[in-house]
Amino acid sequence: MRPIRVAVVGAGPAGIYAADILTKEYEAASVDVFDRLPAPYGLVRYGVAPDHPRIKEIIKALRRVLSKDEIRFFGNVDFGTDVKLEDLRQFYDAVVFATGAIFDRDLDIPGIDLEGSFGAADFVSWFDGHPDYPRDWPLTAESVAVIGAGNVALDVARMLAKPADEQLTTEIADNVYQGLKANKATEVHVFARRGPAQIKFSPMELRELSHSPSIDVVVDEEDFQIDDAGQAAIQKTKSVRLVVDTLLKYAEAEPTGAPHRIHIHMCHNPVEVLGEDGKVVAIRTERTELDGTGNAVGTGEFVDTPVQAVYRAVGYRSSALPEVPFDDTDHVIPNAGGRVLDLDGQHVPGTYCTGWVKRGPVGLIGHTKSDAAETISNLIADLETTPAPEQAAPEAVERHLTERGVDFTTWDDWIRLDAHEVSLGEADGRERIKVVPREDMLRHSRA
Structure with missing residues (x-):
């Protein structure tokens, strides 16, 4: 079991479940989860009506996953602008796209x-x-x-x-x-x-x-x-x-x-x-x-x-991602069991997808677990023929983002923003009050 590093693009339930399953099924795996927003949780934070607190209980489970030592969070990173697929291939054995449908x-x-x-x-x-x-x-x-x-x-x-x-x-x-x-x-x-x-x-x-x-x-x-x-x-x-x-x-x-x-x-x-x-x-x-x-x-x-x-x-519907094959009719990444396919129907090595960008926007949040399990199973099965990355050191991607001037957030930054939102809510007897402007999210993440 050789050590592997995997990038997951998308920090909603689909991406987090994929990271969780991979680190459970393959003990030598470490995962970096990227999202274009400074905060994690995707659809649960930004797609569930605020008066549905029972559904938002899933955040507790997602938080436990992202708190694992084998998983890192990189927020405020826009795929295609701040980091490209060719960049990720330098640092990771595989890339899993879980960008959802917004x-x-x-x-x-x-x-x-x-x-x-x-x-x-x-x-x-x-x-x-x-x-x-x-x-x-x-x-x-x-x-x-x-x-x-x-x-x-x-x-x-x-x-x-x-x-x-x-x-x-x-x-x-x-x-x-x-x-x-x-x-x-x-x-x-x-x-x-x-x-x-x-x-x-x-x-x-x-x-x-x-x-x-x-x-x-x-x-x-x-x-x-x-x-x-x-x-x-x-x-x-x-x-x-x-x-x-x-x-x-x-x-x-x-x-x-x-x-x-x-x-x-x-x-x-x-x-x-x-x-x-x-x-x-x-x-x-x-x-x-x-x-x-x-x-x-x-x-x-x-x-x-x-x-x-x-x-x-x-x-x-999902949207196309730079450098990634996309089906403009069904609005999904063409795939076979989560293996991304090119125009000739061949697997793009080391490239996978899960969640709504894989199967379309159908099913409830819990359905993404079985979806992620299929993708991760195929990812692990392909490892024998998957080449190792050129720069496998965990700090290499951080250095790359810093050199490009990307103002990324970390899990610790989210914990600070999360605490700030909770403190805003406490003054009004509420669980939290959400911070909206991106610049304010970043500022309170570093407070």
Whole structure:
């Protein structure tokens, strides 16, 4: 078992799980985890709504991994700018890309580019305090449409409908609180193309919509279609059954007169965003009917819902990395079991991928463990034919970054920033208050 050094690009759950599995399966391995942000944890820190503290509990497990002696963290390092693939090959036996998926998938319908039309991923990054996004967000619309039938759509709807003061128990930054406090939205419409048995909400997230006393959840019984495929899914899968039961309860519930409403429209396919003077004024949907197999077909009946803003939550996509093969159709790195493939379908030696950039943005955070296990298993199997790096000393990469003038952060720097955010929260009786500007993150990392 020869000593090996591996670079992981991406410090979210996928990258951290890969580092953890490698150091457990191969005792002579040491891993350096790189991220373009000064802080670790990726999607968990910048992709999970702040009012989901139970999901954020995973940070405790990720922290234990990054605290291991065999693993180092290098933050504020942008792959392709601060360090290139050819650089990493000088210092490491292998490179694992775990850069995730942070951009919105496109939705090709007329009017989607009107003023007032947004990507859900961008909005999530704003309310999660991502340092690379604007500090302000236009929240002047009183009626809003959310296109999508997954948990991100629910997060967007809930954050738009929930009063800002109810978020003061969370870690939201002050600029996000001030933005939400000025939010004008009272009506939020969520549109799903298919029926209740095909919708991709998780039961917990769907139930959480009604936890705010300021929100009524409205479901039209006319939208409740269950075909043969849906009935089979209800009988077979507990989570589907729970989702359908929750939607039924919402449909049967009497309105409480709450000041904010989330309307869930099923069997409505968005076909156009309508505008006047270049701005969103409505969304047009076509009613659909289920065909017995779980698929939806149009009925030719159209409904216009007046809205002043539209958020598309139709999925995330990964982006191409410099010097790394990329599939522009599926938005993933072409691979076989995590082995990166070139244009001829041949493995690029010493190059691997894991997580959403490997398989697409599907599955929950826990699914990345098995994903990482497959990639690391193949990495270890390839070691006999993997050449050793030219500069294997751990300090070589630090020297390289310093010589290039990269203002990188370390694990100790993150511990200081983490403590600072916790101290900010303690003053208000909260677990933490997130620091947003990159320059402030760096400053408190070195305090």
